[in-house]
Amino acid sequence: MHRLVCIHCKKVYSPESVIYTCPACGHLLAVEYDLDAISLSRSDLLARPLSVWRYRELLPVTIPPVTLQEGGTPLYHLKRIGESLGLPNLYAKHEGMNPTGSFKDRGMTLGVSMALQLNMKMVACASTGNTSASLAAYAARAGIPAVVLLPAGKVALGKVAQALMHGARVISVAGNFDRTLEMVHDLCISHGIYLLNSVNPYRLEGQKTIGYEVIDQLGDVPDRLVLPVGNAGNISAVHKGLTEWQSLGWIDSLPMMTGIQAEGSAPVVRAIKGDLPEVVPDVNPETVATAIRIGAPVNAEKALRAIRQTGGLAESVTDEEILSMQRSLAQMEGIGVEPASAASVAGIKKLVEMGAIDPDERIVCVVTGHLLKDPETVIKQCSPPTEIDATLPALLSALQL
């Protein structure tokens, strides 16, 4: 059994309430469980397949879930990149290996299941792309209609293709992501549609399982967990989940939660570095990593707590640093990620070069989405294929053999 609790005024709401923020004070909500009622042990969990649903006792869904078999993503040792940076214990958790190619699937298996559990008939989101792809797929799986609002011209091609093909009503808005989120929020409130952006606390319940899987795969708590930050839901989710494990006595420390943003879109970084009580939004966020092109992160209050309470860090990286790390991951490690995902590893490179972290730390970077999400940014960075006549001599000449 769970309940909804305001993270600010602590007011408690029933699990049947369809609310996204606290009706009393307007702050964010979190899902709370009666942890004393959980009787299973960590070793019981380890006997189950690695997936979001391995952790079902710590999730709010009581009906058969809407699932495409999300989670269970690989944890790779970044041997070559780690060596080049003097970091022997550097890992990447590849969330691009989820059903629609991003970590959003963990949130959507929860979110769309909760939509059915709450008897909602239609779902909607605003999106920098991946949320829309994921919502469209899970709504199709559930057999309910989905509406997605995208900032016009700022969503990577693969993500638009997914939202369209999975049958969502796709609306392109002449405004940035922050504006589309305000619009979809108003639409959902006025028309009884279920809002599935990360302001919805159930989304974060699915995403918290990234942290659980990392510990189950590594066999221990990493010293540092590094995530790219846009709307700041994912970093908040992982931190929330791990505090639950700590309360259960399953782990005795938390990783230093570290958030990386793009230089042109870095309100969380400025708040952490400037020790500000809250973020000051970027009015015109801009970055090649369109997934994290967000100026007013809705989950900032949770994310600032996550970083501060764990002694973590926040850093920004330039678009060139992001793209350079995208190429390094692809070419030195065989790991294909989209630009926003490369930001987490680019951030660690920058932090180690600044001397801000201990090189012996065990560091897990979450790489959040797949390379194929944004083929246009890939093609721009690579030389086109060499065109030849259909003869062996032409092939040998092209290969200079």
Ligand SMILES: Cc1ncc(COP(=O)(O)O)c(C=O)c1O
């Ligand atoms: C690939 C990718 N990485 C990172 C993020 C940022 O996650 P969050 O908005 O939870 O901070 C997003 C969000 O859309 C994303 O699609």
